[in-house]
Amino acid sequence: MTKIFVSAVIEAPVEEVWAKVRDFNNLPEWHPKFSRSHIEGGLASDRVGCVRNFDIAGGGGTIRERLLELSDVEHSFRYCILTSPLPVEGYVAQLTLYPVTVGDQTVGIWTAEFDVTNNDEAGVVNAVANDTFGKAFEILNTLFAAKKRVNGL
Amino acid sequence: MIKVYRSAIIRASADKVWKLARDFNGLPKWHPAIATSEIEGGLPADRVGCVRRFTLKSDGGLLREQLLSLADDTRSLTYNILISPMPVANYMAGMRFTPITMGGDTFAEWWAVFDVTSGPPQVTADDIGDNVFVLGFAAIGKLLAR
Numbered sequence: 001m002t003k004i005f006v007s008a009v010i011e012a013p014v015e016e017v018w019a020k021v022r023d024f025n026n027l028p029e030w031h032p033k034f035s036r037s038h039i040e041g042g043l044a045s046d047r048v049g050c051v052r053n054f055d056i057a058g059g060g061g062t063i064r065e066r067l068l069e070l071s072d073v074e075h076s077f078r079y080c081i082l083t084s085p086l087p088v089e090g091y092v093a094q095l096t097l098y099p100v101t102v103g104d105q106t107v108g109i110w111t112a113e114f115d116v117t118n119n120d121e122a123g124v125v126n127a128v129a130n131d132t133f134g135k136a137f138e139i140l141n142t143l144f145a146a147k148k149r150v151n152g153l
Numbered sequence: 154m155i156k157v158y159r160s161a162i163i164r165a166s167a168d169k170v171w172k173l174a175r176d177f178n179g180l181p182k183w184h185p186a187i188a189t190s191e192i193e194g195g196l197p198a199d200r201v202g203c204v205r206r207f208t209l210k211s212d213g214g215l216l217r218e219q220l221l222s223l224a225d226d227t228r229s230l231t232y233n234i235l236i237s238p239m240p241v242a243n244y245m246a247g248m249r250f251t252p253i254t255m256g257g258d259t260f261a262e263w264w265a266v267f268d269v270t271s272g273p274p275q276v277t278a279d280d281i282g283d284n285v286f287v288l289g290f291a292a293i294g295k296l297l298a299r
Contacts, residue, residue, distance in 0.1 A: 008255035009162055098260065102161035102287055107253065107260045137255060 002121060004093075004112040004129045008137035012144035014099040014106045018075045020140065021095065024052050024067050030143060031136055033057055046070055051082065061085035068092070086127070087118040108137055154243070155274045159286040160262045165297035167252040167259040171228040173293060174248060177205050177220050183296055184289050186210055199223055204235065214238035221245070239281070240271040261290050 010017050020030065025045035028034040037054035039045050045052070051066050061084070069078040075097035081088065091114035098107040110133040116124045163170055173183055178198035180187040190207035192198050198205070204219045217235040224230070229249035234241065246265035253260055263286040269277045 005254065007251065007253050007260065009253060009258070099160060100162060101159045102290065105162070109251065134255060
């Protein structure tokens with residue numbers, strides 16, 4: 001079993017960050033690694049059990065993931081991979097946002113557990129931990145920094 | 154029942170912060186409000202169930218708190234109050250220190266749930282949150298500043 005743990009400070013209040021990431025169908029709208037997404041069967045993207053069907057940008061293939069849990073109280077969602085081009089099995093991941101009360105920032109913690117089905121565990125870990133989770137936190141910080149500049153804060 | 158939650162980023166590694174905070178008898182080493190501390194019966198400070206007996210710098214007030222849980226893998230502990238000069242009852246609290254992998258800092262959390270036995274509950278809650286928890290975080294940050 002391979003475990004991933006990535007955490008970062010995001011320079012915006014937790015409600016703002018949650019509003020950005022809560023929509024299970026909008027990952028490609030802000031994450032450059034992904035493109036095109038729809039929820040299968042036309043379900044609402046906050047309906048637990050729904051499946052998002054999206055592409056890795058640049059022809060990297062399609063990923064299907066099921067929403068296992070969504071909590072507005074905990075600012076958290078958990079999901080699993082149904083099908084993907086990644087050499088993984090039993091992939092379950094969770095993103096949780098925590099308020100930093102001193103400073104009104106957010107801490108994002110993104111974890112995953114899975115088995116790697118080829119012999120390149122380091123490559124898979126890098127793709128998930130750095131290119132996906134770490135990149136997401138970087139992009140969110142860039143987005144909120146730009147928003148602050150626009151608002152003159 | 155009222156809940157207090159405070160969290161902060163401490164500019165030091167989670168292992169360093171935990172080394173300090175893990176010592177249930179170590180409050181006087183880092184918390185500016187605490188004068189003295191001892192573990193009753195001479196028990197080790199990481200023995201779950203042990204009771205710390207400590208005094209406040211301000212007025213010498215005595216508190217007794219019991220360690221309810223301690224976990225090194227999640228860098229967390231919980232405790233309750235047995236005796237305190239504060240107007241609280243059924244007081245249970247916990248702290249947790251999580252690594253920020255992007256940057257190497259620590260996400261520090263400290264919470265408590267309790268009943269307030271006299272006066273406006275929110276005033277007591279804010280007093281504990283700001284003058285015990287946040288002050289504690291700031292003191293750890295200052296002590297471990299890198």
